[in-house]
Amino acid sequence: MKVFTTIAELRQQLDSDRNAGKTIGLVPTMGALHNGHLQLVKTSVANNDVTVVSIFVNPTQFNDKNDLRLYPRTLDKDCELLESVGCDYAFAPSVEEIYPTEDTRVFDLGPVAEVMEGKYRPGHFNGVAQIVSKLFDIASPDNAYFGEKDFQQIAVIRAMAAQLGYTFNIVAVPIVREADGLALSSRNTRLTESQRRNAPKIAETLFKSRTFAANHSVKETIDNVVATLNAVPEMRVEYYEIIDGNTLQPIADWNDSDYIVGCITVYNGEVRLIDNIAYRRPQP
Numbered sequence: 462m463k464v465f466t467t468i469a470e471l472r473q474q475l476d477s478d479r480n481a482g483k484t485i486g487l488v489p490t491m492g493a494l495h496n497g498h499l500q501l502v503k504t505s506v507a508n509n510d511v512t513v514v515s516i517f518v519n520p521t522q523f524n525d526k527n528d529l530r531l532y533p534r535t536l537d538k539d540c541e542l543l544e545s546v547g548c549d550y551a552f553a554p555s556v557e558e559i560y561p562t563e564d565t566r567v568f569d570l571g572p573v574a575e576v577m578e579g580k581y582r583p584g585h586f587n588g589v590a591q592i593v594s595k596l597f598d599i600a601s602p603d604n605a606y607f608g609e610k611d612f613q614q615i616a617v618i619r620a621m622a623a624q625l626g627y628t629f630n631i632v633a634v635p636i637v638r639e640a641d642g643l644a645l646s647s648r649n650t651r652l653t654e655s656q657r658r659n660a661p662k663i664a665e666t667l668f669k670s671r672t673f674a675a676n677h678s679v680k681e682t683i684d685n686v687v688a689t690l691n692a693v694p695e696m697r698v699e700y701y702e703i704i705d706g707n708t709l710q711p712i713a714d715w716n717d718s719d720y721i722v723g724c725i726t727v728y729n730g731e732v733r734l735i736d737n738i739a740y741r742r743p744q745p
């Protein structure tokens with residue numbers, strides 16, 4: 462696997478691959494890779510001639526400086542893992558390489574960016590759009606891969622791609638979970654032993670809420686999930702919203718949509734974890 466740190470060198474490599482008729486898969490990451498990321502990389506490797514994985518802790522998407530400072534950085538280990546799943550190129554640029562001057566672009570990401578994370582992390586999605594659009598321009602991929610754990614992020618990236626006229630495929634890859642149900646996240650490494658023991662309650666509560674939902678209203682289901690998790694030591698639900706999976710707007714009634722998803726953010730101690738569950742998916 463080749464490791465690139467400059468845009469010019471990566472572009473040169475990808476231009477030559479493209480000229481040789483090869484398809485390119487891009488997997489944007491912030492490093493601290495786990496099996497969830499590796500699933501994205503494996504999907505890309507299986508479906509493209511070359512795969513490039515970017516590893517860049519993007520400062521413009523952190524609205525909490527402490528979260529940025531504490532974000533795990535494990536480049537050597539990441540490269541070993543990427544090599545083990547057949548990744549062709551890692552792109553690990555410095556902040557100066559990506560942002561030689563301040564990125565002042567403001568994206569109009571529409572209603573999908575205004576709810577949930579958009580409300581609680583102002584500026585976050587604008588930062589995501591800044592870095593992802595730069596990566597799209599650098600790599601010009603045929604396919605770009607994102608994890609469904611960040612359900613809203615995928616909708617926002619699709620909105621950004623539509624706005625900027627990108628026509629390649631944005632592929633959503635299902636959540637990967639630990640055996641006990643906890644959704645894989647780089648932030649899980651920051652949990653204390655007792656927080657880690659309790660963390661699977663998040664997925665467990667979401668899964669159980671599917672049964673609860675069968676004879677309760679949307680509001681009762683939300684209240685039940687929030688109360689159950691708030692009763693777990695050190696946990697505090699920031700929001701639980703049940704939304705239309707396309708528009709991301711909250712629904713009031715189970716008959717309001719044929720694509721219904723519940724999205725949650727929970728503080729487990731200091732660590733902010735997100736997860737989601739589909740209550741209903743559109744029939745193919």
Ligand code: PAF
Binds near residue numbers: 490592593
């Ligand atoms: O999901 C992430 O890890 C990040 O938001 C992304 C898409 C790599 C942009 O920095």
